Amino acid sequence: MPAPWITYRPELKVLDCTIRDGGLVNSHQFDESFVRGVYETCVNAGIDYMEIGYRNAKRFFAPDKYGRWMFCEEDTIRRIVGDNPGPVKLSVMIDAGKSDWKSDIPPKDKSVVDMVRVAFYAHQVSEAVEMIKHAVDCGYEVSANIMAISRNTETEIDQVLELLVQTPAHVLVVVDSFGSLYMEQVELLVKKYLNFARPVGKEVGIHAHNNQQLAFANTIEAIIHGANRVDASLGGLGRGAGNCPTELLIGFLRNPKFRIRHIYEFLEKHIEPLRQQWEWGPYVQYNITGQLNLHPRAAIEARSSLEKKNSYVEFYDKVTSES
Numbered sequence: 001m002p003a004p005w006i007t008y009r010p011e012l013k014v015l016d017c018t019i020r021d022g023g024l025v026n027s028h029q030f031d032e033s034f035v036r037g038v039y040e041t042c043v044n045a046g047i048d049y050m051e052i053g054y055r056n057a058k059r060f061f062a063p064d065k066y067g068r069w070m071f072c073e074e075d076t077i078r079r080i081v082g083d084n085p086g087p088v089k090l091s092v093m094i095d096a097g098k099s100d101w102k103s104d105i106p107p108k109d110k111s112v113v114d115m116v117r118v119a120f121y122a123h124q125v126s127e128a129v130e131m132i133k134h135a136v137d138c139g140y141e142v143s144a145n146i147m148a149i150s151r152n153t154e155t156e157i158d159q160v161l162e163l164l165v166q167t168p169a170h171v172l173v174v175v176d177s178f179g180s181l182y183m184e185q186v187e188l189l190v191k192k193y194l195n196f197a198r199p200v201g202k203e204v205g206i207h208a209h210n211n212q213q214l215a216f217a218n219t220i221e222a223i224i225h226g227a228n229r230v231d232a233s234l235g236g237l238g239r240g241a242g243n244c245p246t247e248l249l250i251g252f253l254r255n256p257k258f259r260i261r262h263i264y265e266f267l268e269k270h271i272e273p274l275r276q277q278w279e280w281g282p283y284v285q286y287n288i289t290g291q292l293n294l295h296p297r298a299a300i301e302a303r304s305s306l307e308k309k310n311s312y313v314e315f316y317d318k319v320t321s322e323s
Contacts, residue, residue, distance in 0.1 A: 179211025211290025
């Protein structure tokens with residue numbers, strides 16, 4: 001029997017969230033050439049899904065502050081992908097409490113989008129259930145992304161999952177929003193989600209943040225225990241500490257359908273120049289918020305100050321006194 005690390009699961013699908021999560025670094029101000037480059041890389045590299053941005057409401061996010069990938073209007077997406085003749089599926093994310101989902105999700109036959117990912121906190125599950133039903137009724141694949149799961153009790157998680165398995169959502173995603181989970185916790189959560197999901201034919205996914213430099217390791221751990229939907233981003237581009245790097249994940253998976261050279265080409269041509277404009281990665285402030293299971297907003301603020309970005313002790317004292 002071959003060793004497990006040189007085999008692969010054909011049913012495992014990779015979603016690249018470079019534009020959606022990476023847009024949280026620069027308020028979604030990517031130019032079209034960059035987005036087109038990500039799309040072409042996903043197509044050429046054999047990535048299964050590309051999450052091209054959010055479809056949130058302009059009444060919550062002012063268009064003069066946020067770029068077009070916060071809203072992902074149909075004509076905007078089509079300027080990049082046309083009718084999307086390639087094999088990669090397109091995804092958008094909608095936030096509970098921040099989207100006009102009743103009006104902004106058109107019927108699937110009028111959209112080039114394939115999947116809608118519903119993002120919500122546990123206390124927003126009632127709205128999320130309605131969002132999921134609406135998106136499925138419109139003809140889309142749908143995933144349920146429970147954010148900041150590390151801040152919920154086991155009872156709360158069970159209650160949310162009990163509701164979600166009654167919906168037509170296709171995927172339930174473990175979301176480590178704060179990058180605070182360790183491998184043992186990922187194992188427990190993936191197994192818990194699977195206990196709810198498998199009996200009703202749903203898949204389980206993982207979306208990991210890299211605050212403690214564990215996004216890749218935690219994604220592997222989720223795969224080992226049965227997660228078949230995994231998120232990653234090119235160069236790890238994402239809010240704060242970033243995400244699991246697509247290039248590491250694809251190198252690990254060993255699936256011959258993936259062509260990693262195209263990813264390295266994109267990193268060289270697009271990601272490295274971007275690092276000169278925008279900062280992301282597991283800097284010390286993100287390590288601290290990850291260890292403390294805190295939202296990274298304080299770390300993002302600290303890193304934005306030239307005077308304070310290397311004041312680690314001051315930051316540690318501040319967040320520990322406040323928490």
